[in-house]
Amino acid sequence: MNKPVGKTVASQKSPVNQPKTARGEATRKAILDAAERVIGAKGYSDASIGHITSEAGVAQGTFYIYFKTKEEVFSELVLEMGRLVRHTISDATQGIENRLEAEKAGLRAFLEFVKAHPDLYRIVQEALFVDPDAYREYYGAFADGYRTGLTEAEAAGQISIGDPDTRAWALMGIARALGEQLVVFNSDTPISELVASAYDLIENGIKP
Amino acid sequence: MNKPVGKTVASQKSPVNQPKTARGEATRKAILDAAERVIGAKGYSDASIGHITSEAGVAQGTFYIYFKTKEEVFSELVLEMGRLVRHTISDATQGIENRLEAEKAGLRAFLEFVKAHPDLYRIVQEALFVDPDAYREYYGAFADGYRTGLTEAEAAGQISIGDPDTRAWALMGIARALGEQLVVFNSDTPISELVASAYDLIENGIKP
DNA sequence: ATGAAACATGAATCAGTATTCATGTTTGGT
DNA sequence: ACCAAACATGAATACTGATTCATGTTTCAT
CATH class of the missing domain: 1.10.10.60 (Homeodomain-like)
Structure with missing residues (x-):
């Protein structure tokens, strides 16, 4: 009963070092x-x-x-960040029927998380150089989430037709850029304003 | 005549080492x-x-x-990347009257540049950790460019009303994300498709 | 043509730090 | 209470790699 259940995460190189006490x-x-x-x-x-x-x-x-190594803690931090962010966003979007509204709430949750954990944000960025696989896995999972959401929303007629893949990357890029504005550029623009402006753009575009 | 003219760039820490021959x-x-x-x-x-x-x-x-140091070459590479990208984009958008069309051409030029210089792309990313000032300067200048373009387009009635600042960051984020897709994730989606999808999103949004 | 400034060399210095290890100490099941 | 397994220690090891320097070589203005 209660078997330790191997993690399902991919980059599982070293199955060692689990504390016993x-x-x-x-x-x-x-x-x-x-x-x-x-x-x-x-x-x-x-x-x-x-x-x-x-x-x-x-x-x-x-x-x-x-x-086992310095790199190993680092990789574990990246995984942790991934888990935490996904959990946070999933919590924040629970029960929101309208996909667009859910995406908006997800963006807000993401930005709040990033603002609260600037260290983790930087660590994920640095993963591109320290542990590229972890980096790709992190953003790959993120993009998958977006793509799924977009595809379902499209099927439900809640958004217009369009390539979900590029859209997923674009939306992810927007989220990252706004997060970076908070963490790297120390912008003091309130998150609610960022979200509102961004979603006005995402929903309506910039055509006159 | 022909005085060496001090560079106008900011992070000009060390005025040394200019070769004489x-x-x-x-x-x-x-x-x-x-x-x-x-x-x-x-x-x-x-x-x-x-x-x-x-x-x-x-x-x-x-x-x-x-x-003077290893860091110094690095910083110079970041500056070079900045100059090159700006130059490339500026060339690609010369003479395009419509702002939206210009932005689109700029995105295409940016993606083509990134695909042709993946090394420089990675170097700029790594600057966040090696030379954060250079990093901020690079993206700050980029954001300024976008903001200026958007503000003028708004004034000319070529795009709808909206916060140019967040829009600038969002557009930049999209460009970065697509660039990263090319360089880090080795996507083989043709650049023209990426640009087309992205600009459909940017122009019209995703509302049904 | 020539000598002072520029440029080039590569071995030696010097510091930092990831990782190991021999030696204690603590814990928990019996 | 006891002992084998877990856990903890911090000094020693081992290696890497940035930077310096004493010594040549090349350039070019005169």
Whole structure:
């Protein structure tokens, strides 16, 4: 009963290091959290294992009880970000019948998440260089979600006809750009305004 | 006569190392080109000065005759990318009266450029971590261009009324996402199709 | 033609840091 | 209470790679 159930995620390279006790669990979590803060703040290469472990309050060697390499924590952070974002968005769009409204709520939730976790945002971006597979998986999954939503909305007659694939990429690009405005450019435009403007564009376009 | 005219670019930290002879000029160029290839292919931290200089066919020490640090070549590559892209787009949109048509032609030119210079694309992305100022400058300038275009188009009645700022970011986001699809995800969708789909969305939106 | 400035070389320096390991300490099931 | 497995430690290892430098070679203005 309650078998550990292998994760269904793809880039599952190393099936090791699962803590067996509560103490271990806690330590691993502490290291992961510290890694998120340190790598998010200093970037992958400037974040040393020493920084991470001291931030976590453990000795350097302890790191390697739970992670095989520095890259491995990083990849796990990317996966975590993926899970978190999907969960957040899915929560925020629960029960919204109209697809367009759901997309709008999803964008708002995404932007709020990004604003609350700027570190995770940067980590995903850096994944393009540290762990490209994780990066592609992250955005691939994201694009799939958009495409599915768009296809269903199209079938339901809630949006006009158009290539769901390019549309998915375009919408994702808009979300990313607005998120980046918040995190990288520290814009203070309220999220609700961003969402409103963006969705006016997405719904009606810019033709006069 | 013909004074060297200080560059008007912002992040002008080090006014050094201008070659004085034709030989120096050529060597510097060789190093810069090699850096583009090597850093673009291996990423910033895996690209060693040794790799770069051997690719350029010069000794390691020669690098430091023309660049103060590894970061400095990198920053210069980002600036170069900015200049090149702006120039390319500006060329491609010369003489197009209708703003919307101009934007469309600009997107096509951008995508073609990106497809032809995947290395430079990656370098700009990596700038967020290696030289954040250069990154912000790059995308800031880009956004300004879009905003200006949109504002003028709005004034000329060629597009509907709407917040030019968010619109600029959104359009830029679309362009980036499609570019990334080409370079990072190796999509083989023809550029003309991408542009057509994207501009159908941008012009008309997705309302039924 | 010539010498001072430019340019080029590549071996040596120097620092950082990921990873390992031999040695304790703690935990939890019995 | 006991002990094997888990967990924790931090010093030592091992390697990489950016930057410097002392020493040549080439260029070009005079």
